[in-house]
Amino acid sequence: MNKVKNGYKLIAYYLSLFIIFIGFILLLPLFMLIFYPNELPYAYCFIIPGIGSIIIGFILFFIFKNCEKKNLERHQDAVFVVSIWLIAILFASFPFLLKGDNTFTQCIFEACSGFSTTGFTILDVEMTPYIFLFFRDLMLFVGGVGLILIITCAISDRFGLRLYNAEGHNDKLLPNIAKSARIIFLFYFVFILVGTVALILCKVDPFDAFSHAIAAVSTGGFSTKNNCIAFYDNVWVELILCILMILGGTSFVIHLSFFKGKFKNVFFDGEIRFLYITLLIAIPLGALLLLNNCVGIEIDSSSYLNCLRISGFNLISAITTTGFSNVSFGSTGAPTLPYAFYVIVILFMLIGGCNGSTSGGIKIYRVVVAIKSMWYSIKDKMSNKRLIKSHFYLRNGNYIEMDKNETNSILTFILVYFVIFFFGSFLISLFGFNFGESAFEYASALGGVGLSVGIVSASANPGVLWIIMGGMFFGRLEIFIIFQAILRMVNDIRKKEC
Numbered sequence: 037m038n039k040v041k042n043g044y045k046l047i048a049y050y051l052s053l054f055i056i057f058i059g060f061i062l063l064l065p066l067f068m069l070i071f072y073p074n075e076l077p078y079a080y081c082f083i084i085p086g087i088g089s090i091i092i093g094f095i096l097f098f099i100f101k102n103c104e105k106k107n108l109e110r111h112q113d114a115v116f117v118v119s120i121w122l123i124a125i126l127f128a129s130f131p132f133l134l135k136g137d138n139t140f141t142q143c144i145f146e147a148c149s150g151f152s153t154t155g156f157t158i159l160d161v162e163m164t165p166y167i168f169l170f171f172r173d174l175m176l177f178v179g180g181v182g183l184i185l186i187i188t189c190a191i192s193d194r195f196g197l198r199l200y201n202a203e204g205h206n207d208k209l210l211p212n213i214a215k216s217a218r219i220i221f222l223f224y225f226v227f228i229l230v231g232t233v234a235l236i237l238c239k240v241d242p243f244d245a246f247s248h249a250i251a252a253v254s255t256g257g258f259s260t261k262n263n264c265i266a267f268y269d270n271v272w273v274e275l276i277l278c279i280l281m282i283l284g285g286t287s288f289v290i291h292l293s294f295f296k297g298k299f300k301n302v303f304f305d306g307e308i309r310f311l312y313i314t315l316l317i318a319i320p321l322g323a324l325l326l327l328n329n330c331v332g333i334e335i336d337s338s339s340y341l342n343c344l345r346i347s348g349f350n351l352i353s354a355i356t357t358t359g360f361s362n363v364s365f366g367s368t369g370a371p372t373l374p375y376a377f378y379v380i381v382i383l384f385m386l387i388g389g390c391n392g393s394t395s396g397g398i399k400i401y402r403v404v405v406a407i408k409s410m411w412y413s414i415k416d417k418m419s420n421k422r423l424i425k426s427h428f429y430l431r432n433g434n435y436i437e438m439d440k441n442e443t444n445s446i447l448t449f450i451l452v453y454f455v456i457f458f459f460g461s462f463l464i465s466l467f468g469f470n471f472g473e474s475a476f477e478y479a480s481a482l483g484g485v486g487l488s489v490g491i492v493s494a495s496a497n498p499g500v501l502w503i504i505m506g507g508m509f510f511g512r513l514e515i516f517i518i519f520q521a522i523l524r525m526v527n528d529i530r531k532k533e534c
Contacts, residue, residue, distance in 0.1 A: 043109045044528075045100050047116045052096030054120050058127050059089030061178065065131075065171040071243075075165045078135065082171070085130035114520035121513060124151055128175060131168065141498040148505045150175030152512035153394060155257025155359035155486025156504065158494045162262050166243060172258050173250045179512070180254030180284070180394040181220055220288050227253045231280045238272045248360075252280035255395045257359025257486040265349070265362045274349050274362055285311075285356030285389030289432060301432040306408075307390045307400040314387075315351065318380055322347030325374045347377075350487075354384035357396040359486025365476075366489055375472070378489075382476055385483040386457065396484025396511050398453055401431075402446045409443050452515055456507075457482055463503045464491065481507030 063086035069076055128147035132138055138146070142158045149156040150172050161169065231249035236242055244260045251258045261267035265274060283291070290308060293301035302308065323343040346363050353360045365381075366372040388397015412427045427438040457478060464474035469491060477491040481504040492504060510518060 043112045044115075047112060047119065048096055049100040050116060051119060051123065052093045052100060054093075055096065055123060055127075056090050056093030058124055059086050059091075059093060061174060062086035062089060062127065062131065062171075064174055065167045068167045068170045072166045075167045078165055078167050081131040081134040082167070084134060085127055089127050111520045111524040114517045115524055118513065118518055118521040121151065121509070124178075128171075131171060135168070138494075139498070141501050142494065145501045145505055146172070147175065148508050149486070150256070150258070151179035152484050152508040153179045153254050153256035153357075153396070154481060154484045154508045154512075155251065155259075156481070156488065156492045156508070157258065157486075158492065158496070158501075160262065160494075161258075161260055169243075169247060169260055173247050176250055176254040176256035176258055177224075180256060181217075181224060219292060223288055223291050224253060227280060227283050231276060234276045235273060238268075238270060238276065240268065240273060248277065249280060252277050252358060252360065253284040253394065255281060255284040255356050255358040255389065255393070255484070257353070259360065263364075265360050266364070269362075271345065274345065277360060278349060278352050281352055281356040281358045281360070282311075284358065285393050285395040287390040287392035289392050290390070293432065305432055306404045307431075310400050310404050311355070311390065315348075315355070318351055318384070319344065319348045322351055322377055322380055325377045325380075328374075350381065351384055354381045354485060354487065355387060355397075356389045356393075357385065357483045357485045359480070361487060365487055378472070378476060381487065382479045385479045385485045385487070386453075388483050396482075398450055398483075402450060405438065405443060405446050406450055408438065409447065412438075449515065453482070456510060456515065460503060460507050464500060467497055467500050477504065478507050481505075482511040484508060484511050 062082050065082050066079060069079060125144060125147045128151065129140070129143040132143035132146055133140060138158065145156070145158060148154075153176055155176075157172075159168075228246075228249045231252060232242075232246045235245035235248060240248070247258065247260050248265075250256070259265065259267075265277065268274075287307065290302055290305060293299075323340060323346075326343040326347055327340055349360070349362045352358075364372050365378075386397060387403055388399050389395025391399045391401035408427065428435040457475075460478040460482065461471060461475040464478055465471050469477075473489050473491060476487075476489050479485070480487045491500060
């Protein structure tokens with residue numbers, strides 16, 4: 037019992053460090069007042085929760101600083117990770133709440149969408165002050181690399197790695213988690229900086245360029261325009277964003293291999309091959325669907341290249357789980373694209389990007405292993421030779437033998453993912469939407485995408501917003517860690533041990 041209690045004291049100690057960190061994050065948007073001094077009246081929206089967060093963090097720190105610094109008990113790391121995300125979302129909702137234009141549910145929704153890098157929004161972004169838009173960018177940035185990665189500097193490497201894995205990562209660039217964090221941040225900053233400069237060269241406003249670069253690399257999808265990328269109607273802007281989205285949706289391990297000159301690891305990787313082959317097949321197919329059924333969208337039905345442009349941008353956005361769009365996906369009950377195209381987009385949103393990237397979804401790695409497992413299973417059953425054969429998949433230039441336990445875990449994850457997907461879609465449909473619309477919206481939430489057919493809006497029913505928030509939260513933390521945290525806390529409460 038004492039070990040369990042000490043575990044929760046240690047959780048409180050580490051949470052105090054994180055709460056202090058969140059306080060500084062809440063104060064960072066104040067730097068925007070240098071460029072936009074007319075927004076000074078909104079400063080209190082960040083000063084109050086920022087300083088309050090720092091004070092609360094220090095109080096907890098001094099209360100629990102003398103607790104025994106040992107590893108947490110089984111699944112208490114899951115409790116810690118889930119607590120961090122819940123606290124981050126709660127504190128990040130206060131600036132929007134203090135602004136006074138939105139309800140509590142809407143403010144929580146915007147914060148959850150930001151940290152989960154989903155990109156849904158209930159704001160009129162063209163009327164929203166820059167200081168709030170910058171704050172949304174900060175949430176994407178922090179949520180993209182992962183809250184745990186941000187605070188590993190305050191935690192030992194061994195425990196930091198446990199938490200990093202618990203958050204849904206199993207990529208490890210270097211043996212030292214702190215060095216891995218620095219490498220990831222370096223890539224992150226370089227991609228954002230280069231993307232910002234490239235967009236500015238395309239005559240995009242500097243602030244908008246910076247915001248869209250962050251949103252693309254973090255695969256978050258927040259835009260500063262109500263019409264999203266369609267506002268620019270610029271092929272070069274879309275091309276730059278496509279590159280940034282693919283970079284964000286690609287594993288940081290692959291980026292490191294590329295910059296080290298290990299091109300074999302890049303080009304002989306199952307995830308990369310799946311990503312590009314799938315896009316090469318789906319983009320022309322999507323263009324044909326658009327060409328043959330141009331319902332309500334302003335494109336030249338005789339121009340296959342224009343359809344290819346629309347198909348390519350939106351499918352890349354979907355599979356990288358970014359959520360940018362250069363065409364309207366319509367409003368509820370009024371689809372603007374062919375139904376078959378919606379099906380492809382839903383499938384891509386569910387699959388998601390590469391493992392170890394900023395993207396969401398099931399992840400291509402799991403899909404590749406599942407397909408390989410099914411293929412080998414069928415092949416073995418059809419084979420007349422009763423030989424024990426090893427099964428392999430291609431990863432980082434090497435053939436890796438498939439572990440039966442890992443394969444079963446992946447297949448279980450995919451099954452649970454689809455159960456949650458259908459259940460969430462069903463719940464949304466209870467509010468009067470057809471199942472197709474509900475499935476699209478919940479696939480977007482669960483995959484951390486942010487594309488919408490109009491269900492998410494400022495006028496949306498609070499119940500719908502909470503269901504979609506559940507999808508965003510489950511998707512970002514990859515489901516099982518939430519179950520582990522709930523079961524651990526229920527068990528400790530039942531035993532009166534926490």
